[in-house]
Amino acid sequence: MQDLASTTFDVVIVGAGAAGCPLAARLSERASLSVLLIEAGTDYPPGMEPPEILDIFAATAYADPRFTWPGLAARFEPRPGNAPDNRPKRRYNQGRVIGGTSSVNGMAANRGLPSDYAAWAAAGAKGWDWDSVLPFFRKLETDSDFDGPLHGKDGPIRLQRYSEQVWPGFTRAVMKAIADEGFVDIGDQNARFEDGTFPVAYSHTDTMRMGPAWRYLTREARARPNLTISGDTFVERLLFDANRCTGVRVRRAGGVFEIKARQVIVSSGALQSPTLLLRSGIGPAHELGALGIDVVADRRGVGKNLMEHPGVNLGAFLKPQARLPRTIRRQMFAALRWSSGVEGCPAGDMYVIPSNKAQWHAIGERLGIIMMWVNRSFSTGEVRLTSASPDALPDIDFNMVSDERDMIRLVEGVRLIARLQAHGAVQGMVEEVFPISFSDYARKLAEYSRWNATQTWVGALAMDASSLLRKAIIKATIADAPSIRDLVEDDATCRTWIRGAVLGHWHASCSCRMGRPDDAMAVTDPSGRVYGVQGLRVADASIMPSVPCANTNIPTIMIGEKIAATVLGEL
Numbered sequence: 103m104q105d106l107a108s109t110t111f112d113v114v115i116v117g118a119g120a121a122g123c124p125l126a127a128r129l130s131e132r133a134s135l136s137v138l139l140i141e142a143g144t145d146y147p148p149g150m151e152p153p154e155i156l157d158i159f160a161a162t163a164y165a166d167p168r169f170t171w172p173g174l175a176a177r178f179e180p181r182p183g184n185a186p187d188n189r190p191k192r193r194y195n196q197g198r199v200i201g202g203t204s205s206v207n208g209m210a211a212n213r214g215l216p217s218d219y220a221a222w223a224a225a226g227a228k229g230w231d232w233d234s235v236l237p238f239f240r241k242l243e244t245d246s247d248f249d250g251p252l253h254g255k256d257g258p259i260r261l262q263r264y265s266e267q268v269w270p271g272f273t274r275a276v277m278k279a280i281a282d283e284g285f286v287d288i289g290d291q292n293a294r295f296e297d298g299t300f301p302v303a304y305s306h307t308d309t310m311r312m313g314p315a316w317r318y319l320t321r322e323a324r325a326r327p328n329l330t331i332s333g334d335t336f337v338e339r340l341l342f343d344a345n346r347c348t349g350v351r352v353r354r355a356g357g358v359f360e361i362k363a364r365q366v367i368v369s370s371g372a373l374q375s376p377t378l379l380l381r382s383g384i385g386p387a388h389e390l391g392a393l394g395i396d397v398v399a400d401r402r403g404v405g406k407n408l409m410e411h412p413g414v415n416l417g418a419f420l421k422p423q424a425r426l427p428r429t430i431r432r433q434m435f436a437a438l439r440w441s442s443g444v445e446g447c448p449a450g451d452m453y454v455i456p457s458n459k460a461q462w463h464a465i466g467e468r469l470g471i472i473m474m475w476v477n478r479s480f481s482t483g484e485v486r487l488t489s490a491s492p493d494a495l496p497d498i499d500f501n502m503v504s505d506e507r508d509m510i511r512l513v514e515g516v517r518l519i520a521r522l523q524a525h526g527a528v529q530g531m532v533e534e535v536f537p538i539s540f541s542d543y544a545r546k547l548a549e550y551s552r553w554n555a556t557q558t559w560v561g562a563l564a565m566d567a568s569s570l571l572r573k574a575i576i577k578a579t580i581a582d583a584p585s586i587r588d589l590v591e592d593d594a595t596c597r598t599w600i601r602g603a604v605l606g607h608w609h610a611s612c613s614c615r616m617g618r619p620d621d622a623m624a625v626t627d628p629s630g631r632v633y634g635v636q637g638l639r640v641a642d643a644s645i646m647p648s649v650p651c652a653n654t655n656i657p658t659i660m661i662g663e664k665i666a667a668t669v670l671g672e673l
Contacts, residue, residue: 114363117370119202121662123314128666130329143199145333163206165550176498201315214650225647226618258317263301271424272470276456279525338492340382347638372610372644376405399634403623405485409649410606412502413475424531433459464562480505536581614644641665
């Protein structure tokens with residue numbers, strides 16, 4: 103503690119997530135820069151990682167409370183207008199461990215579409231068009247399957263895909279149904295941008311997660327004398343001298359102390375970064391004043407414009423031959439990207455992916471899911487403070503399907519995945535098919551514990567033994583909803599179900615978005631510098647102007663690479 107408190111670092115990075123890890127690694131390559139990387143969760147150096155966090159079945163890590171923010175919950179449903187706001191809050195898993203959410207996520211490694219980055223540039227993020235970001239996508243990856251000018255071959259993050267010969271029965275059946283809808287295999291989702299199917303690229307090997315925590319913060323990087331990594335260290339607030347950020351106040355091992363910095367880069371993600379800025383006096387002045395927080399910079403956009411990929415799921419009880427073999431840990435293998443054709447929506451704005459296993463437990467092993475989401479959404483929510491206390495959780499409101507374009511596309515998407523579930527190939531692999539509306543009990547079962555393992559093992563045996571028990575367990579836990587037929591035949595029923603069942607996919611973004619200096623809702627400039635403050639940047643998914651047509655992990659790593667290059671260039 104004393105060493106940190108007595109040192110003035112050139113750069114302090116708050117958050118060791120998908121952007122923070124590459125930032126720390128790249129900046130510390132310059133030996134003259136002293137870099138401190140702070141992580142609220144535990145730091146597990148290479149070779150000391152718990153096996154759960156390396157597991158390539160994603161639900162193993164996110165179900166473990168050791169690795170996620172405790173108590174974090176969000177509202178997903180659209181705001182009710184003038185009616186009382188009785189919307190429920192649901193658990194929202196965000197990584198609180200070295201690597202952040204990239205250490206608990208699904209590891210999908212897709213970049214999005216050139217049109218995404220054209221939209222960023224048009225929104226005021228100059229220098230973030232496709233041609234400008236492509237070099238950093240190439241820099242971060244080693245693609246083990248594809249060559250060519252769009253791919254990297256010597257980056258830290260290894261990408262791999264699974265061939266059709268490996269796909270389990272349920273996945274093969276769903277992809278057959280998709281092919282019979284007329285969609286073609288485009289092979290490489292990161293270099294071909296038309297509609298079609300593809301084996302999904304992942305950032306892992308057959309046995310181990312290959313996230314930024316271990317691919318950037320290697321033994322060699324950690325050995326640099328100018329790089330310090332401080333785990334289990336919570337940043338309570340940023341420190342200022344007038345409008346210049348001069349460091350951070352942290353809590354560690356029961357003590358609170360201050361760390362000085364010439365430059366601070368907040369890289370805590372789209373939920374925690376705006377929370378820290380607000381708590382430190384950067385945000386809408388009227389909101390901060392109401393909580394008794396002194397205003398450092400009146401930036402109306404902090405915490406606003408929160409975006410995600412809204413989606414709904416259809417589930418199925420799988421016959422034994424359709425289930426994921428015990429020899430394979432990865433549960434998702436191939437996907438479909440397609441265009442809705444809805445006015446004002448870009449091409450490639452919809453996504454479907456079958457999952458051959460729903461959860462880590464015994465019941466989850468018997469369930470398959472067809473996941474469908476709006477790949478380029480328009481609904482926006484916000485992150486607000488509930489208190490000035492650093493221990494208070496933020497109020498997170500995704501306000502999903504509040505934009506009519508998102509609702510229209512989800513209704514159409516429900517019709518598509520209903521057709522897929524009704525296809526003969528899929529029907530031959532399943533016993534029951536149902537819309538998913540997770541109960542509170544199902545969410546509690548998803549948390550890893552021996553008791554939940556025992557409960558679900560007993561429940562799984564009952565589901566295998568009796569169709570009546572199977573239907574009762576499904577209804578009690580994940581399918582207390584209208585029938586698929588009702589959803590397809592009645593738009594009002596479908597819309598009502600979507601409003602209650604809609605969920606996100608760990609793709610929170612855009613809550614501190616980049617923009618032009620004259621944009622009152624912009625929080626940072628295209629270099630990540632916070633408007634109205636000196637010595638402070640934000641670099642993570644929160645600075646995205648809009649959510650891309652992609653899982654946000656790889657685009658966020660790209661942001662870390664690009665902002666690091668910008669900082670080094672300026673210095």
